[in-house]
Each structure stands twice: as C-alpha cells, then as structure tokens.
Amino acid sequence: MTKVEILLFDDRLDITALNIAFAGLPVSSASAALVKGFGGDLDDLGESLREYFADDASWCRIGNTVHTVTDGDAEVRLVPRSDVPTWHADYFQAGWGSREGARIPPEFRLQYAKYVDRRYKARESCLQGKDLRSVAAKDGAGGVDKLVRHHQAQLAEWYAALDHLIRSVQTAEDLPEWAISVAKDELLDWHRTREYLTSAVLEFHYGDAGPRPETVLGNLCFRFSTVAVELVPA
Secondary structure: OOEOOOOOOOOEEEOHHHOOEEOOEEEEEEEHHHHHHOOOEHHHHHHHHHHHOOOOOOEEEEOOEEEEOOOOOOEEEEEEOOOOOOEEEEEEOOOOOOHHHHOOOHHHHHHHHHHHHHHHHHOOOOOOHHHHHHHHHHHHHHHHHHHHHHHHHHHHHHHHHHHHHHHHHOOOOOOOHHHHHHHHHHHHHHHHHHHHHHHHHHHHHHOOOOOOOEEEOOEEEEEOOOOEEEEOOO
C-alpha cells in the first residue's frame, strides 16, 4: 500500500506513476480532496480510477469532462488539464444517478455541472454565533467583520450562480419543470444558509437571535407551543 502525506501546491498531486489512462491520455494528477478521500492510499485510488472509467463502467461525458454515474452526493470526474494533454481527477459535488441529478435532462447537464462547481466554492458552511465569538476572541471586531463579509460575498456568488443557471436553461418565457424544481431546492438551501448568517450576527451582537426555524430534511420548520409547521415549497 502506497500512502502519502498530502501537502500540495495548487491542490494537485502527481499520480503519473500509477500508469492510469483514459481515451488515450494519461491521468497525471489528482486533487487533494480526492486523495484524502482514499485515505492517502494511492494504490487504492489507482485501482478505483481504473474501475470507475473502464469501458464497461457507468460513466458519462459532460462537455469535455468525464463523470462517474452514481446515486451518491459526489462523483469522481476526469478533467482535461490546460497545461499538458493529460487528465486531472477530482470530485464532482453531485450525483447524476441521485434524485437531484437524475432530473437534469442530458442536454442541460453541462450548465448544471458549471453551477454545481460555482455553488460548491461558495457554499462553505452555515455560520453560527459561536463562530463569531471564537473569531472575536482571537482577532477582535475586525476579524468578525471580515468573516461576516466573507460569508455575505459567498451568498451573493451562490445566488449569482443560480441566476446564471436559470438564464442558461430558459428557452421560453416559463422555466421547464425540472429547472423550477432545482431552483426551489437550491433557494431553500440558500435561504437556510442566509438565515444562519443573520441569526449568527444577531446572536453575537445582542445575545439572542430570537425565534428561528429548525432544519428538517432540508426544509424549514417553525415550532410553536402545540404544533410544528414546516415550510413546504409550493
């Protein structure tokens, strides 16, 4: 078993020595996240990549990239490198065989894949009051302001990415049903993330965020004295 400690420049590890190829081109590098996902075991990574992208395996082409097809939350893909004629292996943060991915028509998978990449970079975490207190203890008010602005910018980028997806798939006045379904799910997640940010700021400055929703299976739930009410998208 060949294991490595992952300390990378430019988020890439050279895996040329594994002698993996697809469509006549070598797979020369892998992302840090992908290598970590295999516990740093390059032998296991190499064996899995050969299995994932074998001729009889379940994979598909999305633009100039190649994706595995699974029902999980993430897949492995091969991306052509711009500097050398080889492939780079990394994670794609969606699954084409999942409920979310299966609803995307094949002709719009490329647009959705671009959205997923932008969303993943902008979807860091849900901020909480304790996070702001921790930063304040270390970096003072300036650190808190920097962190809040960072998350605010991420929300703006996420929203812009969704707007671009909607525009890129809208071929008539009304959105297709699959796009409406995607937009509603994404906006619910976006709204929840924004609610965490605003509640964190309220809690940090005033000690209490007041009544706020709970997350229930991706939905928003408000609890009253005798009943809980979930906000279900129409």
